[in-house]
Amino acid sequence: MTMPLVIENLNISFGQGAIEAVRDVSLELRPGEILALVGESGSGKSLTARSALKMFPEGAIVDGRINLTGENVLAASPKNLERIRGKAAAMVFQEPSTALNPVFTIGWQIGEGLRAHGMGDMRKRRARAIELLREVGIPDPETRVDYYPHQLSGGQKQRVVIAMALALRPAVIIADEPTTALDVTVQAGILNLLRRCRDEIGTSILIITHNLGVVAELADRVAVMYQGRIVEEASSAALFASPQAEYTRRLLAAVPRLGEGTPKEDATNREGLVLETNQLEITYPGRFGRTLVHAIRGVSFDIAAGEVLGLVGESGSGKSTIGRAVVGLSPVTGGAMRLFGTDLRHVKGERLRELRRRVGFIFQDPASSFNRFMTVFDCIAEPLRVHRALSSASAVKSRVLELLDQVQLPRDMSGRYPGELSGGQRQRVGLARALALNPEFIVADEPTSALDVSIQAKVLDLFKSLQKELGFAALFISHDLAVVEEISHRVGVLRHGELLELGSAREVMSTPHHDYTRLLINSVPVPDPAIQASKRADVQSMLSLGVPS
Amino acid sequence: MFTYTLRRAGALIPVLLVVSIVVFSLGWLAPGDPARIVLGPEALEADVQKLRDSMGLNEPLWHRYLEWMSHAFRGDLGTSYFLNMPVSTAIGQHFGPTMQLAVLTIVYALVISVPLGTLAARWRGSAFDQGIAGFTLIGLTFPSFVLSLLLVIIFSVWLRWLPVAGYRDPFSDPWNGLRYLILPALSLGTIYAALITRTVRASVLDVLKSEYVDAARSRGVSENRLLFAHALRNAGLPIITMIGLSFASLLSGAVVAESIFNIPGIGSLLVNAIERRDYPVLQGVVLFLTIIYLGLNLLVDLLYGVIDPRVRLTDSVVK
Numbered sequence: 083m084t085m086p087l088v089i090e091n092l093n094i095s096f097g098q099g100a101i102e103a104v105r106d107v108s109l110e111l112r113p114g115e116i117l118a119l120v121g122e123s124g125s126g127k128s129l130t131a132r133s134a135l136k137m138f139p140e141g142a143i144v145d146g147r148i149n150l151t152g153e154n155v156l157a158a159s160p161k162n163l164e165r166i167r168g169k170a171a172a173m174v175f176q177e178p179s180t181a182l183n184p185v186f187t188i189g190w191q192i193g194e195g196l197r198a199h200g201m202g203d204m205r206k207r208r209a210r211a212i213e214l215l216r217e218v219g220i221p222d223p224e225t226r227v228d229y230y231p232h233q234l235s236g237g238q239k240q241r242v243v244i245a246m247a248l249a250l251r252p253a254v255i256i257a258d259e260p261t262t263a264l265d266v267t268v269q270a271g272i273l274n275l276l277r278r279c280r281d282e283i284g285t286s287i288l289i290i291t292h293n294l295g296v297v298a299e300l301a302d303r304v305a306v307m308y309q310g311r312i313v314e315e316a317s318s319a320a321l322f323a324s325p326q327a328e329y330t331r332r333l334l335a336a337v338p339r340l341g342e343g344t345p346k347e348d349a350t351n352r353e354g355l356v357l358e359t360n361q362l363e364i365t366y367p368g369r370f371g372r373t374l375v376h377a378i379r380g381v382s383f384d385i386a387a388g389e390v391l392g393l394v395g396e397s398g399s400g401k402s403t404i405g406r407a408v409v410g411l412s413p414v415t416g417g418a419m420r421l422f423g424t425d426l427r428h429v430k431g432e433r434l435r436e437l438r439r440r441v442g443f444i445f446q447d448p449a450s451s452f453n454r455f456m457t458v459f460d461c462i463a464e465p466l467r468v469h470r471a472l473s474s475a476s477a478v479k480s481r482v483l484e485l486l487d488q489v490q491l492p493r494d495m496s497g498r499y500p501g502e503l504s505g506g507q508r509q510r511v512g513l514a515r516a517l518a519l520n521p522e523f524i525v526a527d528e529p530t531s532a533l534d535v536s537i538q539a540k541v542l543d544l545f546k547s548l549q550k551e552l553g554f555a556a557l558f559i560s561h562d563l564a565v566v567e568e569i570s571h572r573v574g575v576l577r578h579g580e581l582l583e584l585g586s587a588r589e590v591m592s593t594p595h596h597d598y599t600r601l602l603i604n605s606v607p608v609p610d611p612a613i614q615a616s617k618r619a620d621v622q623s624m625l626s627l628g629v630p631s
Numbered sequence: 632m633f634t635y636t637l638r639r640a641g642a643l644i645p646v647l648l649v650v651s652i653v654v655f656s657l658g659w660l661a662p663g664d665p666a667r668i669v670l671g672p673e674a675l676e677a678d679v680q681k682l683r684d685s686m687g688l689n690e691p692l693w694h695r696y697l698e699w700m701s702h703a704f705r706g707d708l709g710t711s712y713f714l715n716m717p718v719s720t721a722i723g724q725h726f727g728p729t730m731q732l733a734v735l736t737i738v739y740a741l742v743i744s745v746p747l748g749t750l751a752a753r754w755r756g757s758a759f760d761q762g763i764a765g766f767t768l769i770g771l772t773f774p775s776f777v778l779s780l781l782l783v784i785i786f787s788v789w790l791r792w793l794p795v796a797g798y799r800d801p802f803s804d805p806w807n808g809l810r811y812l813i814l815p816a817l818s819l820g821t822i823y824a825a826l827i828t829r830t831v832r833a834s835v836l837d838v839l840k841s842e843y844v845d846a847a848r849s850r851g852v853s854e855n856r857l858l859f860a861h862a863l864r865n866a867g868l869p870i871i872t873m874i875g876l877s878f879a880s881l882l883s884g885a886v887v888a889e890s891i892f893n894i895p896g897i898g899s900l901l902v903n904a905i906e907r908r909d910y911p912v913l914q915g916v917v918l919f920l921t922i923i924y925l926g927l928n929l930l931v932d933l934l935y936g937v938i939d940p941r942v943r944l945t946d947s948v949v950k
Contacts, residue, residue: 135849160854168850175846183843185864185939194861195850230940246850 084152086253086286087111087134087171092146094129099143104129105310107146111254116280116287118297118318120333121307122534123505127290130307131256134288135167151253168195171254172247174276177263178239182231188215188242189227195249214245218275236397237268244275248283255279257289261296265396265561266605270621273299273607292534294337295607298322299614306330318611336539337609338564340591354387356422356523356555357408363416364403364579377403379579380417387522390549390556392570392587394563394602400579401559402446405527408557409443410434422522439469442516442554446528448508452500458511459496462486465518485514489544506537513545517552524556530565542569563606567591575599601625635942639932643925650921651703655696657917658910664688668908669712699914708915713907718915721900726919728798729896731808732888733881735816737874740823745870748831753858755836763828770825779818779891786814796893815892819885823877830873834866841865867938875931882927883920 087110094104104126111117121127132138133148136155148155151170158166175181183191192214193207201207208227215223218241231239240260247255257276261269277300279285291297297304297318304321306314306329314327325331364378378400385391395401406412407419410426419426421437429437445451452461462482465471472478483493489510500508509529516524526545530538546569549556560566566573566587573590575583575598582596594600604621608614658665666682667674683689687698702709708718751763787795793810801808838844839862847861848854886898897916904912936942 137845137849164851164853166851167848173846173849175842177842180842181846183847183861183865184941186861191847194847194852194856198851198853198856232941243846246846249850 085110085149086113086151087288088147088149089130089133090147090149092130092133092148093144094126094133094138095143096139096141103142103310104133107307107310107312109305109312111286111288113286114280114284115303116277116289116301118301118304119288119290119307120292120294120297120304122292122333122536124309125307126310127307128258131258131288131290132173134171134254134256135173136163137173164198168252169199169250170252171256172250172252174240174243174247174255174257174260176259178236178243179231179263181243182239184231187228187230188234192227192242192246192249195246199250210249211245214249215242217248218242218245219271220245235268236264237271240264240268240272241275244272244279248279248285251283251285253286255285255287257287259291260289262291262293266563267396267601267625269296269607270605271625274618274622276300293607294322294334294535294609295614298609298611299607299618306333322610333536334609336536338535338539338542338562338568340564340567340603340606340608355420356385356387356389357557358384358420358423359404359417360420361417362404362407362414362419364400364407364412365415377412377579378407381576381579381581382417383574383581383584385523385555385557387555388553389572390558390570392558392560392566392573393576394560394566394573395576396561396602398578399576401561401576402527403579404576405443405525405557405559408523408525409438409441435469439471439519440522442519442521442524444509444512444516444524444526444529447532448500448505448512449532451512452508454499454501456499457496458486458491458498458500458503461500461511462496462514462518465515469519471519481518482514485517488517488548489514504537505533506541509533509541510544513541513548517548517554520552522554524554525559526556527559528561529558531561538565545569563591563603575602597624635936636933639929643929646925647921651700651918652696654914654917654921655699658914659692661908661910663908665712665908665910703915703918708918709911711904711912712909714909714912718911721912722897722915722919725895725897725900727800728894729882729885729889729898731801732812732815732819732885732894732896733878735809735812736820736823736881737878739816739820740827740877741874743820743824744827745831748828749835749858749863751828751832752835752839753854755832760832763832767825767828770821770828773821775818775822776887776891778821779814779888782814782818796891798892798894811892811894815885815888815894818891819881819888823881827870827873827877831866831870834869835862838862838865864938868935871931871934871938875927879924879927882923 089107089109092104092107093102095102107126107130109117109119109130119127119131129138133144134150134155136158138144144156146156150166153162153166153170155166182188189208189211192211193204196207196210201210212223212227215227220226220238220241226234231242234242255276260276261272264272273296276287276289280287289296289300301318303317304315305312306321306327308329314321314325314330316326321330322334325334360382362378362381363376366375366377381404383391393401393404403412407414407426408421414427422440424433424437456464459482462485463478466478466481472481482496486493486496491507491510491514495503495507500511503511512529529545530541533541542565558566558569570587572585573587574581575590575596577598583590583594583599590599591603594603601621601624604617604624608617664679666679666686666688670679670682687695690698699709706719708722710717711721714721747763751760754760783795786793793814797811799807799811801812835858844857844862847857852861882897885896886902888894889896889898890902897920900912901916903909904916
């Protein structure tokens with residue numbers, strides 16, 4: 083039996099061999115198999131997978147053999163490559179909104195793949211596109227075939243990308259982080275669709291992911307990559323039961339698991355309230371006939387001094403809007419939001435500055451929330467200078483160094499630029515900047531979602547220990563239930579701008595009251611194949627029934 | 632799309648208002664008495680006063696502005712002091728040649744720049760790309776009046792293929808009309824060809840790096856199809872902006888070429904009006920060119936909507 087995809091001794095390097103991105107990788111994808119390639123960013127997993135279609139970045143030096151359904155890919159002529167691509171193997175990309183061309187309809191784009199492989203008749207292409215859209219579960223495909231990508235939701239866009247991959251019934255689908263950009267409930271649907279591709283069409287799938295939950299949900303076999311090498315290869319069941327490689331063990335240990343967060347004593351009294359919202363409404367005005375956007379509708383909660391409140395929700399739920407409202411970046415249009423007892427609706431100028439001084443903010447993406455032309459030192463010192471908190475330059479200097487110690491960064495890093503740091507280091511700098519003025523309250527908006535799991539675990543540990551030590555209250559916003567559970571005393575669940583549930587972290591996770599919370603919890607893939615298999619039917623039935631509101 | 636059009640058009644009104652005020656004040660701010668200029672230095676003071684009255688120069692300024700605007704709305708921009716004809720007629724007569732020259736120039740620039748820029752992006756770093764870089768550098772830096780003279784020497788004096796200068800109406804005499812316009816178009820268009828080539832190359836390169844191009848490639852779409860069917864439309868937005876700006880500046884700024892080649896266009900009308908302090912013509916021409924400029928901007932905005940569906944649909948976001 084010929085293997086759909088065989089990679090032998092693949093080496094990929096850049097800059098005349100200065101950077102070895104992939105080292106001596108050999109892989110085999112069997113017929114009808116789902117193989118997961120797992121690793122952190124920079125491990126070479128995407129490069130390896132893309133090499134199956136000879137899709138290399140510029141300047142890559144490649145050595146090895148790749149056999150795709152009997153064709154030698156690396157030696158193929160450009161004409162042959164065009165024939166192989168899409169037909170022998172097709173790709174599904176991480177970010178569906180960038181994998182689709184914004185200025186053409188999805189029908190046209192699906193048709194382009196068919197056209198390239200000899201389907202000349204425009205009407206036939208269109209009919210096939212509609213058929214494919216129906217296959218991947220796009221409702222009303224006859225209409226949607228003429229939609230532009232921006233008219234579809236993220237999950238629908240990913241379905242369209244999968245439809246394109248399925249168009250020519252390829253032997254192999256290479257899915258590069260196909261659910262990373264999607265919400266958990268959407269992710270569950272997409273993973274199910276990929277499984278159906280294998281079960282019903284018999285496609286072999288190579289899925290690249292950093293999410294071990296996804297692996298447990300989908301994969302038959304797993305290959306773990308670390309620094310360009312495959313460090314472990316095993317069946318999914320064996321890998322989770324008894325990981326062999328040191329790195330795999332560390333990776334598994336770093337994954338935050340639902341229901342395993344240590345119970346936190348609720349030592350806070352509800353006397354000193356840091357933040358109080360009462361029937362909060364945030365509405366963005368519509369301009370020129372655009373409809374109003376009700377981002378937040380009637381949300382009430384409070385945060386006591388020293389308490390961490392986790393807000394969970396999917397994209398568009400309004401969780402970031404609330405975080406931004408606390409520091410006055412979103413307008414409060416109804417109800418009340420009191421920060422340290424002062425209603426934010428009636429505060430301006432100097433008073434607002436004074437309030438802001440007592441609040442620290444950590445942004446989601448450490449890569450874009452720093453000025454690239456300021457050194458780490460200046461980034462951390464900025465709030466001190468803006469608020470004229472310290473009188474002398476030497477005081478500022480010693481404070482910045484102290485902060486660097488607190489976030490466990492070496493002091494000599496202060497002279498570097500944000501672009502020279504890793505993601506985890508940058509987020510530590512973000513934490514230091516938020517802590518600079520000794521805030522009583524910190525708003526953290528998805529602070530770890532741009533980080534790899536092992537880095538995330540370290541940053542979360544740091545956050546927890548600093549919170550304990552310094553005693554600040556926090557509003558912790560995340561889409562990741564496990565992260566929120568691990569870090570918060572209480573958890574709130576948001577959907578469509580409404581707070582569906584609010585309670586202690588344990589309560590919400592173990593006995594959720596609202597169906598949506600249950601769906602959310604069940605949708606999170608757990609890094610354990612046995613549990614995943616038993617949960618699967620549950621989630622699918624909930625998703626297909628639709629969620630009652 | 633309709634509300635989008637309306638919104639874009641509405642945004643132009645304040646601009647037009649400000650420009651009209653500035654243009655009108657030009658005549659008032661500039662030194663020299665128009666009545667005195669018309670009659671000459673030897674005229675009697677009483678005659679000058681009389682003319683001032685009949686020209687309305689003794690009215691208060693705001694009154695004159697409103698008068699001028701309300702006439703302008705009806706297409707009446709006043710009468711030239713020297714040409715003995717309404718300003719609008721003068722503009723009409725001179726706009727034809729300028730328009731013909733601008734169209735020919737932009738067509739020449741596009742025919743050169745779009746293929747060259749696209750291919751340079753496709754073969755980036757190659758000898759071809761470097762050759763294009765050299766051409767655009769020379770095209771951008773070489774003064775157009777020097778180029779004009781060189782072209783005249785080569786094509787008119789040595790080869791005797793084309794006339795040295797002058798203008799024939801191409802609608803009544805297409806063959807000769809075109810022959811007269813070729814040299815001015817070449818000398819004017821080279822700089823725009825270079826400019827647009829660079830824009831095309833940069834924006835096509837940008838689009839080629841995007842993931843949807845990679846995604847299409849992974850489905851077996853050929854390189855040529857990727858380039859011309861997929862990437863060029865996305866790259867269109869900056870290119871169209873550049874073309875719009877180029878065309879607008881061609882319509883208003885072909886003064887040098889018009890003087891060298893002796894073409895009776897808007898540029899020469901404007902220069903003559905300035906030299907003779909012919910304020911009605913000056914004001915009329917500037918106002919007219921502003922409207923043309925804004926109109927072209929509006930056209931570019933509308934083309935955005937045609938190319939990019941996201942621009943069109945900002946009013947009705949479909950989820």
